[in-house]
Amino acid sequence: MTFMDQLRRRIGGGGGAIPPALLPTRTGTRGDGADTDVAEIPEVSVHVEDVNSRFNEAVPDGLHVAAAWGWRVIVVAIMVAGIAYVLAFLSEVTIPLLVAVLLTALLLPVTKRLHTWGVNRGLATAITVLGGLVVIAGVLFLIVSSIVSQSSTLGTNVTTGFNQLANWLQNGPLHVSATYFNPNEWVTRITDWVKTSQDTITTYAAEIGSSVGHFLAGFALALFSLFYFLHNGREIFAFLLRFFPRKSRARVDRAALNGWQSLSSYVRATILVALADGVGVLIAALIIGVPAAPALAALVFLGAFVPIVGAFVSGFVAVLVALVALGWVQALFMLGAIVLVMELESHILQPFLMGRAVKIHPLAVLLAIAIGIILGGIIGALFAVPMLAFVKTFVQHLSDELPNPETSVVSR
Known part of the structure; x- marks a missing residue:
């Protein structure tokens, strides 16, 4: 079988003639200078099965779904972990801001109600913030005064309860040594620890002072953030929407x-x-x-x-x-x-x-x-x-x- 017969079989599906549309021509020149059309033999492409398609068909549908879910879950987990890391790394800023957001959710109806009564927006915000501070200060004062007023009674009761517990541990079924409940023994141990741990105590004191400073700075940031969230919260969110x-x-x-x-x-x-x-x-x-x-x-x-x-x-x-x-x-x-x-x-x-x-x-x-x-x-x-x-x-x-x-x- 000649090459042209093979070509006819591939393209025409049989022994028929090759359709003219499939035989593009090119213009040539004869010896006398006249143009003539010379038939070009089309390039024969051999069909090759798609390896990727065969591979995809070999993978079960359940595995496709699991893989699709898997990489999405991984991306979401990485995103959440990144957000948590940033929040923890910037905790001195993020914690006061989150406190301000929660207080805004609580106090915003008060500001709106004052504004509907004709109070200026800024004045309504200031009244709300100051009122919240007064309430918090009042609650703290009641707690501290209650503890101070009953400290002597509570101390006496705690001492009595501790002695009863020590007596039960010593004379009960456990028979714990009385050395562990001797106040003088504990005072001696504490004194010795203080004498030998001056550097540790100094470090703890410095950390406490630093923590107090961070707390005051965070309190001020939360207070100012609360004021602006109550006063311009919608404008701030409108700015964030632009992202x-x-x-x-x-x-x-x-x-x-x-x-x-x-x-x-x-x-x-x-x-x-x-x-x-x-x-x-x-x-x-x-x-x-x-x-x-x-x-x-x-x-x-x-x-x-x-x-x-x-x-x-x-x-x-x-x-x-x-x-x-x-x-x-x-x-x-x-x-x-x-x-x-x-x-x-x-x-x-x-x-x-x-x-x-x-x-x-x-x-x-x-x-x-x-x-x-x-x-x-x-x-x-x-x-x-x-x-x-x-x-x-x-x-x-x-x-x-x-x-x-x-x-x-x-x-x-």
């Missing part, structure tokens, strides 16, 4: 607004829940006769800002005080009162106050608190759940406004 593509700014704005509403609802609900916990513990402590009841109630109030575990851990301090000061019977009553308060919080207060605006699964709350403690300690646990509330609502509304899969251009 997003123009076509997605409206969607990000709406999602952020919904996230901010969820954050505000969470902060206000947490304040009310913490207040209820503190009042419940205060009433129980006063009935049982636990010393320094207002201070213990304030501790429970502050601990309740860490959901689920905060109020219970801080309430355990009240149980210890009752155990040392009054005895194990009163301590059991105090423990029962705290468990009752926690049950009321979990089953009545939180569902009623937070409602559906901030609906977060308890497991997600616990995981967020655990991650917050790992990354930032107590401060991380304090901010973990509010950030989760904002991010959850933000992402939810951001994805809700994406095109419907049935009408999306990508799905066509």
Whole structure:
């Protein structure tokens, strides 16, 4: 079979003539100078199977999906880790800013209400900030005065409880040596440690002084940030929106607004829940006769800002005080009162106050608190759940406004 026959078989599928369209011509010149058309033999391309296509067909669909999910999860994890590292590295700036954001979510309705009553925006902001400072100072004054007024009684009760515990350990089934409970022995040990640890004490004192300086600087930064967030919060967010593509700014704005509403609802609900916990513990402590009841109630109030575990851990301090000061019977009553308060919080207060605006699964709350403690300690646990509330609502509304899969251009 000649080459032309093979060519006809490849192109024409049989022995027929080669279509003229497949035989391009070129212009040549004969010996006498006249042009003539000379048929060119087309270049024959041999079909080669696509190796990539065969490889993709050999990989199961489940592995394709797992790989697609895997690299996306890795990218998100790297992004989250990077953000956490930056927040931790710049903690002297980020922590005051986050505190200011939470206080803004709490106090912004007060500023708006004053502004609707005809008060100038700047004056309304100043009144709100100063009023918040007065409230915080008043609460701290009540706590300190309560501790100072009952310090002598509490000290006597603690000493009595310690002696009872030491007597039980010495004469009970454990038979612990009395040397461990001799006050003179402890004084001698402490004195010797102070004499031999001057450099360590100096280092600790310098660290404490540096921490106090950082705290004051952070307090000032949080105060100024709070003022400007209350006064120009919308303008600041409008500036941040410029970093997003123009076509997605409206969607990000709406999602952020919904996230901010969820954050505000969470902060206000947490304040009310913490207040209820503190009042419940205060009433129980006063009935049982636990010393320094207002201070213990304030501790429970502050601990309740860490959901689920905060109020219970801080309430355990009240149980210890009752155990040392009054005895194990009163301590059991105090423990029962705290468990009752926690049950009321979990089953009545939180569902009623937070409602559906901030609906977060308890497991997600616990995981967020655990991650917050790992990354930032107590401060991380304090901010973990509010950030989760904002991010959850933000992402939810951001994805809700994406095109419907049935009408999306990508799905066509």
